[in-house]
Amino acid sequence: xxxxxxxTKRSLLVTSATLLSLSxxxxxxxxxxxxxxxxxxTPSATPPADMSTVGxxxxxxPGTQADLGSGAPVLPKDVTARSWIVTDAESGEVLAAHxxxxxxxxxxxxxxxxxxxxxxxxxxxxxxxVAVTDLADLGAGSSLVGIKENETYTVHDLWLGVFLxxxxxxxxxxxxxxxxxxxxxxxxxxxxxxxxxxxxHVVTPDGYDEKGQVSSAYDLTLFARSGLQKxxxxxxxxxxxxxxxxxTKKDKKGKVSxxxxxxxxxxxxxxxxxxxxxxxxxxxxxxxxxTNAGATFTGVAxxxxxxxxxxxxxxxxHEHNEVYKEAAQLLDWGFKAADKVTPVGELVPPRSADTSxxxxxxxxxxxxxxASAASGTGKGSTAPVAASAGAKGGSSGAGIAxxxxxxxxxxxxxxxxLVNRRWPLPDLMRRRR
Numbered sequence: 001x002x003x004x005x006x007x008t009k010r011s012l013l014v015t016s017a018t019l020l021s022l023s024x025x026x027x028x029x030x031x032x033x034x035x036x037x038x039x040x041x042t043p044s045a046t047p048p049a050d051m052s053t054v055g056x057x058x059x060x061x062p063g064t065q066a067d068l069g070s071g072a073p074v075l076p077k078d079v080t081a082r083s084w085i086v087t088d089a090e091s092g093e094v095l096a097a098h099x100x101x102x103x104x105x106x107x108x109x110x111x112x113x114x115x116x117x118x119x120x121x122x123x124x125x126x127x128x129x130v131a132v133t134d135l136a137d138l139g140a141g142s143s144l145v146g147i148k149e150n151e152t153y154t155v156h157d158l159w160l161g162v163f164l165x166x167x168x169x170x171x172x173x174x175x176x177x178x179x180x181x182x183x184x185x186x187x188x189x190x191x192x193x194x195x196x197x198x199x200x201h202v203v204t205p206d207g208y209d210e211k212g213q214v215s216s217a218y219d220l221t222l223f224a225r226s227g228l229q230k231x232x233x234x235x236x237x238x239x240x241x242x243x244x245x246x247x248t249k250k251d252k253k254g255k256v257s258x259x260x261x262x263x264x265x266x267x268x269x270x271x272x273x274x275x276x277x278x279x280x281x282x283x284x285x286x287x288x289x290x291t292n293a294g295a296t297f298t299g300v301a302x303x304x305x306x307x308x309x310x311x312x313x314x315x316x317x318h319e320h321n322e323v324y325k326e327a328a329q330l331l332d333w334g335f336k337a338a339d340k341v342t343p344v345g346e347l348v349p350p351r352s353a354d355t356s357x358x359x360x361x362x363x364x365x366x367x368x369x370x371a372s373a374a375s376g377t378g379k380g381s382t383a384p385v386a387a388s389a390g391a392k393g394g395s396s397g398a399g400i401a402x403x404x405x406x407x408x409x410x411x412x413x414x415x416x417x418l419v420n421r422r423w424p425l426p427d428l429m430r431r432r433r
Contacts, residue, residue, distance in 0.1 A: 047083075051101040054196055055218060056345030059100045065344040066096040072340035076329040080316040082294075084326070085217040086334040089225060089300060089307040093343035095334050097217070100345070103199045104313050106215035107288025108143070108166045109223075109296045110207035113200070113215075115162060115236070116227040117191045118178055124156040124232065134176040135169055139208040142168035145263060148247050157245055163236040164265045165244075166288065171206040181205060196348045197222045209292040217311040222347060224285045224298045224309055237284030240265050268324045269299055276321045279328050285309075287323070295323035301331050308334045 046062075053060035066075060075096060083099040094100070129152045138144075145160075145167030147153065153173070161170030175184040184205045192200040197219035203210040227233040243260040250256050265271055267287050269279040281301040288296040294314035301308055310330045315322045 047099040047102040051099075051103075052198055052216075052218075054101070054198055055094065055348050059094065059097055059218060059345040062099055062102075064096070064098045065100070067342035067344055068337070069340045069342060072337045073333055076326075076333055078317075079312075079326045079329060081312045081314060081323070081326055082316070083217040083311075083313040084330060085221055085311050086330050087221055087225075087309045087347055088338065088343075089228070089309045092225075092347035094345035094347065095308075095337060095341050095343060096330075097344060100218040101199055101216050102313075103201075103214040103216055105209060105213060105290065105293035106200075106207055106220060106313075107209075107290040107293035107296045108207040109220050109286050109288040109298050109311075110200075110202070110205075110213075110215060111162055111166065111171065111288075112220065112223040112227050112286045112298065113188050113192055113197075113202070114171060114174075114184070114205045114207075115159070115233055116223055116230070117188045118174055118184065119159070119227075119230055119232055121178060122155045122174070124154065124159070126155045127152050128155070128158070128173065128177055130173055131176070134173045136172075137181070138168055138172060139204075139206075142206070142208060143266075144169045145244060146246075146261070147173060151245070151248060153245060159232070159236050160239065160242050160244060160263065163286070164239060164242060164263045166266055166286075168206040168208060175205050192219070192223075194350045194352050195219075195222045195226055196351055207288055207290070207293075209290045217313050218347075220296070220298050220311045220313075221309050224300060224311075225347060226350075228285070228300060234284065237267075237286060238270070240270055267297075267299070268321050269297075269301075269328060273321055273324075276324055276328070279324075279331065289323075297323045297327050299327050299331065301335075303335050306335060306338055308338070310334065 049062060051060045051062070058065045064075065068074070079098075081098070083102045083104060085097040085100045086095045087093065088095060130147055130149050132149050135147065135149060143166045145162075145165040147158075147161065147167070147169040155174075155177075158170045158174050161167035162174070172181065175181045178184045178187070181204070185202050188205060189200075189202045192202065197215070199214065199216035200219045201212055201214050203213035207213075227237075241262055241264045244263045246259045246261050248256060248258045267282075267284070268276050269282045270284070272278040279299070279301060281303045282299060283302060284300050285298045296311075296313045298309065298311040301310075308331055310327050312323050312327045312330065315326055319325075
């Protein structure tokens with residue numbers, strides 16, 4: 001993926017996406033976000049004592065982790081999510097977290113990984129005629145956008161179905177185009193491993209409840225951060241409403257026509273609802289809801305040049321739109337506290353970052369700070385460590401040179417991520433401030 005050129009923050013926040021606001025002509029087929037039947041055991045009621053420490057030792061500890069400085073606001077007290085995390089999307093700093101590495105069912109927030117993995121593979125204008133086999137094995141009660149077999153859709157249509165309606169049918173069609181569900185799951189897992197999302201085990205590409213399918217608030221934030229570097233990802237996740245192709249029909253005179261119907265994003269911080277307002281500065285990302293996972297949500301918002309990511313998983317309070325209410329509270333806190341807290345961890349860069357940077361090619365994953373390039377300590381981490389002058393072999397000139405060279409390589413890799421750490425959020429989102 002081409003690196004984003006280093007410019008001023010003002011110029012980086014120039015619009016690249018346009019909301020599609022088209023009139024309603026027909027009702028969508030099914031409501032998205034409907035809880036699916038559980039097909040896997042209910043997760044434990046308490047987080048394990050031994051969790052991953054990728055991104056920092058404190059992120060592996062159970063409970064709330066925060067280091068409030070002078071004048072920092074207290075964390076909201078009525079957040080009931082099993083797991084949550086608030087991060088600076090640009091620097092990668094973790095401002096606060098609660099059971100960040102608890103491995104929980106992700107529901108449709110896993111579609112962020114699906115999109116980040118497959119979006120570059122198909123041009124948006126490519127057309128695909130849906131075969132019967134493309135829609136096989138959809139989980140009972142799946143959220144659907146309303147795709148019909150033997151109808152033709154563009155890749156652009158399909159991604160709108162994925163992001164706006166969380167359509168498992170659209171996910172399965174795109175997976176079929178990619179060689180099938182099995183191959184897509186394998187590609188997603190490989191990408192997750194490269195992103196150092198080591199809490200994630202992919203079983204289905206759509207996030208539907210399956211035994212063993214888990215992720216974490218930390219990992220979901222990595223997926224969002226990586227995906228947001230892609231222009232199409234930013235456009236789709238911020239689109240409020242769009243027209244979606246309906247069924248082709250033939251009238252009595254043999255005239256063929258195909259109408260469309262409106263679909264609306266199920267992210268309530270984007271659209272608002274009866275009990276919640278559109279969030280100031282919101283620009284995506286993805287929500288989910290299944291019986292086993294409960295409600296899950298990852299969101300990105302920008303205010304006054306500060307871009308924050310929040311992930312909330314499975315609030316214990318089961319009020320209407322609770323996951324969005326808790327996400328909004330955490331974002332509010334983050335914007336007020338951003339410069340008044342000491343980070344408790346960081347979002348690590350992809351494993352492939354150092355190799356690709358040293359080879360002269362563009363980094364393929366999420367941006368990060370210089371410090372992040374040398375991070376990733378914890379279970380399963382393979383982050384490089386610069387040689388020490390005090391290691392075996394003494395403090396010879398060669399040893400010192402190796403140490404300096406190793407440190408410079410890490411610094412260069414980190415600098416590449418620093419250049420590539422910002423992205424332009426959709427301008428129409430920022431006008432909501």
